[in-house]
Amino acid sequence: MSVAKLQVAHAVTPEGVIDDAVITIEEGRIVSVEAGGSGGTLWAVPGFVDSHTHGAVGVAFGDPDVEANLRAIDFHRHQGSTTIFASTVTEPIEKLERQLGVLRGLVEKGDLDGIHLEGPFLAPEKKGAHDLALLRHPDDESVERLIAAGGPALKMITMAPELENSEKAIKRFTEAGVAVAFGHSDADDKTTAQAVEWGAKITTHLFNAMRPVHHREPGPVPVLLVDDRVMVELICDGIHLQPVIAAxxxxxxxxxRVGLVTDAMSATGKGDGRYLLGELEVDVLDGTARLVTADGTPGAIAGSTLTMKNAFAFVVQEAGVSIPDAARMAATTPAAFHGLDQVGQLTPGRLADICLVDDEGVLQGVIRRGEWIVEPA
Structure with a gap:
């Protein structure tokens, strides 16, 4: 059902919070956001932008079954993600080309908003839940094949900048309109700074799959936190990061400069059990996903079962973030860094993608393109 006028207690806009707001919507776009309503208790914030998610409900994005991909998309939309980049994991180039073909079609139809390649140009030392046997250096042929297969739908690629030929590859992806993300890297602080100079402007899940901070060997984290050119992704699930670190x-x-992401894998919305992440088996126990190892010991964390709904509530309740700041990190900042100028703000002319949350940051309603996805109870 279409929404014509939405009355809320507070609307978070680029100019500030408007109390007792009325949001007028026509043909799926915001016409105005003005004071003068009597809208109860809820906050209106921009629809969430998840630029790093691998799937849900038993489906990995890139599955050759288009309908399966749509089920995963629908799940995430119900969790507030009105804008979604589908993320892949490290696979042979041929398989990535096939996955890009499936996902590119969904972007062209408007079901997805972009594609994120996480790998295969990652460091073996920081591979996380990626298949060691499939990691590779960014040779010219592989780079060109991925750019060609993804076309304008390919929005981001995660790379380790210390690998051979990385400078050329980072500059080539950037030239092609693909945002390069520093990640799954064993680089030190100097190489990290070089990568930013070459064009890297995103950080894939800060702290995870990179060197830790040390007072004599700083590693990448301090460099990425202080450079104004870089957005840092945070997985705020209480597993990847403790609240004090997120804060x-x-x-x-x-x-x-912070973008909340889920890094959600196929188990999201499905429950505990055994799943595949790329070519690797993953066990999910109490919502935590870890690689299956030969000796039965817990393996590396393998993505998450997080939703943007829960990430938003986490930063409000556990990290002490205000709802306007949480809205920036969940929508405005990732939209800006990825050049998504139709979403990410409650402002006239933009698409009417809106999440409704309560004072605790708990999601109560979702509107996408002016249509209800989830109506408040």
């Missing part, structure tokens, strides 16, 4: 990163970088 520290948000304080250091500021909400205008």
């Amino acid at each position: 520290m990163a948000i304080e250091a970088a500021g909400p205008d």
